[in-house]
Amino acid sequence: MAAVAELSTPSYTKTHLVHSSQLSFSSTHLHSHRRVAFRPLPRTQNARISCSVAPNQVQAPAAPPQTVDPKTKTECFGVFCLTYDLKAEEETKSWKKLINIAVSGAAGMISNHLLFKLASGEVFGPDQPIALKLLGSERSLQALEGVAMELEDSLFPLLREVSIGIDPYEVFQDAGWALLIGAKPRGPGMERAGLLDLNGQIFVEQGKALNAVASRNVKVIVVGNPCNTNALICLKNAPNIPAKNFHALTRLDENRAKCQLALKAGVFYDKVSNMTIWGNHSTTQVPDFLNARIDGLPVKEVIKDKKWLEEEFTESIQKRGGVLIQKWGRSSAASTAVSIADAIKSLITPTPEGDWFSSGVYTTGNPYGIAEDIVFSMPCRSKGDGDYELVKDIQFDDYLLKRIKKTEAELLAEKRCVGHLTGQGIPVCDLPEDTMLPGEM
Amino acid sequence: MAAVAELSTPSYTKTHLVHSSQLSFSSTHLHSHRRVAFRPLPRTQNARISCSVAPNQVQAPAAPPQTVDPKTKTECFGVFCLTYDLKAEEETKSWKKLINIAVSGAAGMISNHLLFKLASGEVFGPDQPIALKLLGSERSLQALEGVAMELEDSLFPLLREVSIGIDPYEVFQDAGWALLIGAKPRGPGMERAGLLDLNGQIFVEQGKALNAVASRNVKVIVVGNPCNTNALICLKNAPNIPAKNFHALTRLDENRAKCQLALKAGVFYDKVSNMTIWGNHSTTQVPDFLNARIDGLPVKEVIKDKKWLEEEFTESIQKRGGVLIQKWGRSSAASTAVSIADAIKSLITPTPEGDWFSSGVYTTGNPYGIAEDIVFSMPCRSKGDGDYELVKDIQFDDYLLKRIKKTEAELLAEKRCVGHLTGQGIPVCDLPEDTMLPGEM
Numbered sequence: 050m051a052a053v054a055e056l057s058t059p060s061y062t063k064t065h066l067v068h069s070s071q072l073s074f075s076s077t078h079l080h081s082h083r084r085v086a087f088r089p090l091p092r093t094q095n096a097r098i099s100c101s102v103a104p105n106q107v108q109a110p111a112a113p114p115q116t117v118d119p120k121t122k123t124e125c126f127g128v129f130c131l132t133y134d135l136k137a138e139e140e141t142k143s144w145k146k147l148i149n150i151a152v153s154g155a156a157g158m159i160s161n162h163l164l165f166k167l168a169s170g171e172v173f174g175p176d177q178p179i180a181l182k183l184l185g186s187e188r189s190l191q192a193l194e195g196v197a198m199e200l201e202d203s204l205f206p207l208l209r210e211v212s213i214g215i216d217p218y219e220v221f222q223d224a225g226w227a228l229l230i231g232a233k234p235r236g237p238g239m240e241r242a243g244l245l246d247l248n249g250q251i252f253v254e255q256g257k258a259l260n261a262v263a264s265r266n267v268k269v270i271v272v273g274n275p276c277n278t279n280a281l282i283c284l285k286n287a288p289n290i291p292a293k294n295f296h297a298l299t300r301l302d303e304n305r306a307k308c309q310l311a312l313k314a315g316v317f318y319d320k321v322s323n324m325t326i327w328g329n330h331s332t333t334q335v336p337d338f339l340n341a342r343i344d345g346l347p348v349k350e351v352i353k354d355k356k357w358l359e360e361e362f363t364e365s366i367q368k369r370g371g372v373l374i375q376k377w378g379r380s381s382a383a384s385t386a387v388s389i390a391d392a393i394k395s396l397i398t399p400t401p402e403g404d405w406f407s408s409g410v411y412t413t414g415n416p417y418g419i420a421e422d423i424v425f426s427m428p429c430r431s432k433g434d435g436d437y438e439l440v441k442d443i444q445f446d447d448y449l450l451k452r453i454k455k456t457e458a459e460l461l462a463e464k465r466c467v468g469h470l471t472g473q474g475i476p477v478c479d480l481p482e483d484t485m486l487p488g489e490m
Numbered sequence: 491m492a493a494v495a496e497l498s499t500p501s502y503t504k505t506h507l508v509h510s511s512q513l514s515f516s517s518t519h520l521h522s523h524r525r526v527a528f529r530p531l532p533r534t535q536n537a538r539i540s541c542s543v544a545p546n547q548v549q550a551p552a553a554p555p556q557t558v559d560p561k562t563k564t565e566c567f568g569v570f571c572l573t574y575d576l577k578a579e580e581e582t583k584s585w586k587k588l589i590n591i592a593v594s595g596a597a598g599m600i601s602n603h604l605l606f607k608l609a610s611g612e613v614f615g616p617d618q619p620i621a622l623k624l625l626g627s628e629r630s631l632q633a634l635e636g637v638a639m640e641l642e643d644s645l646f647p648l649l650r651e652v653s654i655g656i657d658p659y660e661v662f663q664d665a666g667w668a669l670l671i672g673a674k675p676r677g678p679g680m681e682r683a684g685l686l687d688l689n690g691q692i693f694v695e696q697g698k699a700l701n702a703v704a705s706r707n708v709k710v711i712v713v714g715n716p717c718n719t720n721a722l723i724c725l726k727n728a729p730n731i732p733a734k735n736f737h738a739l740t741r742l743d744e745n746r747a748k749c750q751l752a753l754k755a756g757v758f759y760d761k762v763s764n765m766t767i768w769g770n771h772s773t774t775q776v777p778d779f780l781n782a783r784i785d786g787l788p789v790k791e792v793i794k795d796k797k798w799l800e801e802e803f804t805e806s807i808q809k810r811g812g813v814l815i816q817k818w819g820r821s822s823a824a825s826t827a828v829s830i831a832d833a834i835k836s837l838i839t840p841t842p843e844g845d846w847f848s849s850g851v852y853t854t855g856n857p858y859g860i861a862e863d864i865v866f867s868m869p870c871r872s873k874g875d876g877d878y879e880l881v882k883d884i885q886f887d888d889y890l891l892k893r894i895k896k897t898e899a900e901l902l903a904e905k906r907c908v909g910h911l912t913g914q915g916i917p918v919c920d921l922p923e924d925t926m927l928p929g930e931m
Contacts, residue, residue: 128753156818162603165824171612195818199825201749202742202810204759204832301643308642312569318645369643377597377636383606384640391645 124219126197129211135178147178147209151224151263153255154231154273155183155213156192158379162386163228168200168208172390173397180210184220184231217258224263228389229255229283232273241485242466242478245275249470252279256286263290268435270296270392272385274485276330277409278463280424284411285471293436297409299326299334299426300395301381301388305366306336310343313362314351320344325428325443326407328456329463331484332367334426335452339444359448370486399433405440406430415439419453423460459484565660567638570652576619588619588650592665592704594696595672595714596624596654597633599820603827604669609641609649613831614838621651625661625672658699665704669830670696670724673714682926683907683919686716690911693720697727704731709876711737711833713826715926717771718850719904721865725852726912734877738850740767740775740867741836742822742829746807747777751784754803755792761785766869766884767848769897770904772925773808775867776893780885800889811927840874846881847871856880860894864901900925 135141150167152160164181166172173179181200185193193213200211214220221227232248239247252271259267267290271280276297284295303326311318323342327335338358343351352358373381395406405428413421416439429437445453459481464471466478576582591608593601605622607613614620622641626634634654641652655661662668673689680688693712700708708731712721717738725736744767752759764783768776779799784792793799814822836847850867853860857880860866870878886894900922905912907919 128749128759131752131756131758133758161824162606165603165828166610169607169612169828171610191817192819195814196824198810198814198817199822201759202746202822202825203828204745204748206760209758304645305643307645308569311572315572317572317574317650318569318642319647369639373636373639376632376639378633381640381643383602384643387606387610387644 124212124214126194126211126213128201129209132210135209141178144176144178147180148173148225149180149182149223150226150228151182151184151221152228152230153184156185156189156196157230158382159230159272159385161196162383163389164196164200165203166386166390168203168205170205170207172393175207178207178209181208182220182224183211183213184217185213185215187215190215217255218262221258222262224259224267226393227259227263227267227269228272229269230272232279241480241483245278245463245466248273248275248279249282249467252282253286253470256283259283260287260289265290266294266435268294268296268396270298270389272298272389274330275463277424277460278467280409281464282467282470292411292413295411295424296392297330297424297426298389298392299330299407299409300392301385302326302330302334302336302366303407304384304388304391305369309362309365310338310341310348310352313354313357314343316343322404324407325405326426327453328426329460330409330426331459331486333456333459333484334367335449335456336363336366337449338362339446339449367486396431396435396437397433400430408437410437416441417443420457420461423464425457425460565653565655567635567652567654569642570650573651576650582619585617585619588621589614589666590621590623590664592623592625592662592668594625594670597626597630597637598671599823600671600713600826602637603824604830605637605641606644607827607831609644609646611646611648613834616648619648619650622649623661623663623665624652624654625658626654626656628656631656658696659703662699663703665700665708667834668700668704668708668710669713670710671713673720682921682924686719686904686907689714689716689720690723690908693723694727694911697724700724701728701730706731707735707876709735709737709837711739711830713739713830715771716904718865718901719908721850722905723908723911733852733854736852736865737833738771738865738867739830739833740771740848740850741833742826743767743771743775743777743807744848745825745829745832746810750803750806751779751782751789751793754795754798755784757784763845765848766846767867768894769867770901771850771867772900772927774897774900774925775808776890776897777804777807778890779803780887780890808927837872837876837878838874841871849878851878857882858884861898861902864905866898866901
């Protein structure tokens with residue numbers, strides 16, 4: 050993360066330092082981008098502003114360097130190319146240090162909701178300036194420019210930098226957070242193994258890029274599916290970043306589970322706590338009604354309908370994405386974005402006393418006897434420092450253990466399928482059945 | 491607005507009081523809606539919950555009445571059918587009274603961004619519980635259910651009621667805010683006069699409905715285009731609501747104008763203030779660089795390029811919607827939603843000292859000599875009470891006055907075009923040219 054005190058130098062000088070050989074912007078796009086939104090200041094005017102107002106009232110705009118490689122100059126977008134010393138202004142001097150948030154799949158619908166939530170300050174708080182680093186593809190670069198223009202037009206005070214690119218080695222530079230949303234959808238006739246391989250390749254590259262250029266303490270949330278195994282591939286390719294820092298998003302499943310329990314119990318959803326999703330973000334996921342609580346009471350003491358809990362409850366969560374697509378004609382971008390924001394907030398604010406949240410995290414060292422070296426959704430608590438610990442006092446019964454075994458077996462099979470991507474040998478793909486959730490990307 | 495203290499009675503009993511004759515839900519849709527999300531509590535379980543926990547820790551869920559007209563019962567959606575007494579719970583007893591926010595075009599893309607912003611608390615604040623009343627069409631009712639499901643899955647603590655419907659007389663009931671986003675797009679070969687008539691009809695009905703059932707102090711923001719004249723039609727059909735309460739959204743134009751001035755001046759956008767958009771939300775709109783300020787200085791002292799200000803600046807704002815569609819493949823839903831949130835916040839928080847904001851408001855009594863009895867974007871200040879006053883100390887020069895006259899002439903022509911919808915006689919349509927903004931709905 051760049052220190053704010055250093056930000057009085059123009060932000061794009063940073064790009065001289067690293068990876069200029071890996072820049073992969075299309076010059077055609079850049080031309081139109083510059084024409085639309087990037088207008089370097091005439092030097093005379095620049096000088097005028099910095100002289101004609103009182104100190105502390107205004108910052109001199111950063112003067113564009115006279116000779117700059119045009120490839121590096123265009124990392125930033127439009128008004129976000131102008132970077133100031135936040136420490137010198139009355140309103141902003143108490144702000145925290147700027148953090149870099151990298152988002153892949155940035156031109157997609159989930160990001161289109163998430164980016165504006167991040168920029169508004171509602172996730173990281175009203176004193177946390179942010180830089181958004183948007184990763185797209187050659188095909189989506191124009192759309193990324195559209196997203197950046199809408200971010201400009203939104204005038205978010207905390208949003209101090211926006212840059213767009215298609216090379217993860219550039220976009221992930223100094224990232225404090227990496228929200229990996231982009232993944233390819235399954236093509237017609239593609240087997241699940243094919244999808245694992247196709248998307249796995251993306252996460253090999255992104256893992257390597259994070260390992261090379263991100264903050265050593267970057268927090269990574271993998272949303273692109275199959276997210277557990279993608280997260281495993283990603284962390285295996287980033288050996289210099291703690292495996293503990295990688296998450297696979299199961300928060301939407303947790304939120305849906307809370308809502309379904311609330312509906313069944315006839316209470317508002319804020320009464321449901323201690324909701325664990327165990328395992329894979331797939332139809333084998335295990336929403337845990339043994340440990341969850343309603344108004345502080347065990348679920349089973351409130352909902353006596355055992356058949357509903359054991360048979361319909363899980364299905365109601367699994368099927369929700371499909372029902373939404375039927376009704377709404379597209380997948381659940383808005384609530385997915387909300388759940389990503391929830392996942393971040395759970396890591397940067399202390400978990401309420403006695404409660405926990407679910408996240409797909411690395412199993413090595415887990416206290417539940419779950420197989421090591423996979424990414425498995427488990428109950429977590431955080432002190433609000435970005436880190437988490439697994440919750441110790443969890444009950445298990447035969448029903449819960451049997452289902453945990455099933456989702457564990459699936460994740461172990463997925464892992465065998467991607468041995469070539471994790472450095473763990475020749476892949477052997479014996480996936481039992483297709484368990485992708487309906488309505489997933 | 492319903493008093494919170496009254497909310498311990500089931501919310502749907504309210505619907506007995508009014509307009510049951512005007513209910514227009516499709517029973518087919520309702521059937522599937524109930525099946526998916528509305529599960530009345532078995533009375534035994536209900537009784538159990540209310541007895542098994544200590545007072546003040548939990549509210550007994552509102553018991554569904556035993557005999558209720560199925561049409562009225564299904565106004566609410568899923569988990570939002572359960573309403574509690576917020577005053578009885580520790581965390582919520584200091585909250586403000588629930589407000590009803592009606593949103594039309596609720597299944598569209600702008601709403602899909604806006605509704606989640608409203609529900610999150612970022613617009614109305616962390617102690618303001620809200621009820622969202624979603625107005626759609628017969629065609630969009632399934633999609634509305636999808637939106638409501640995603641709102642359920644987002645677990646927003648402040649969102650206490652969601653209801654969906656297609657009859658404005660029902661949806662606008664007790665509305666404290668009406669955000670009128672829905673409008674029809676122009677069909678192939680349709681003249682602008684045809685569009686004015688087509689959308690005008692919608693706003694006749696919605697104005698009458700607001701007049702009949704909304705809060706007497708409802709604030710109305712019209713977003714559906716042509717928004718100025720739609721707002722005029724709406725207020726003319728709601729004679730019992732103060733004309734001052736109706737707004738046409740020009741905030742996205744204001745935000746874009748600030749960003750373009752910042753880009754040109756080489757400063758961050760938070761340095762631009764006092765930005766007025768005068769007139770119609772169309773290509774005749776007048777972004778006012780005579781009165782706007784950059785770092786507290788008049789724009790013309792900072793940006794010396796008179797040709798840019800007089801020719802390119804306005805065009806850069808007008809064309810932005812079209813450029814976005816080219817790049818992004820769809821219109822600017824996210825930044826439009828941000829600007830609606832900004833417009834609301836400007837009315838419920840005191841305007842910063844010396845600054846103002848733009849809104850399309852009713853001209854009768856304006857101090858600028860603008861023709862009376864139209865809706866015209868002008869500079870406003872608010873004490874944060876939902877109301878506003880027009881700013882007095884505004885400068886005019888010949889250039890500004892000439893352009894204001896042109897946009898005024900356009901709005902007067904639009905008004906003559908819709909005389910049959912405002913009760914002002916036979917329409918005479920002599921619109922000079924097509925001035926719809928590119929990329930507008």
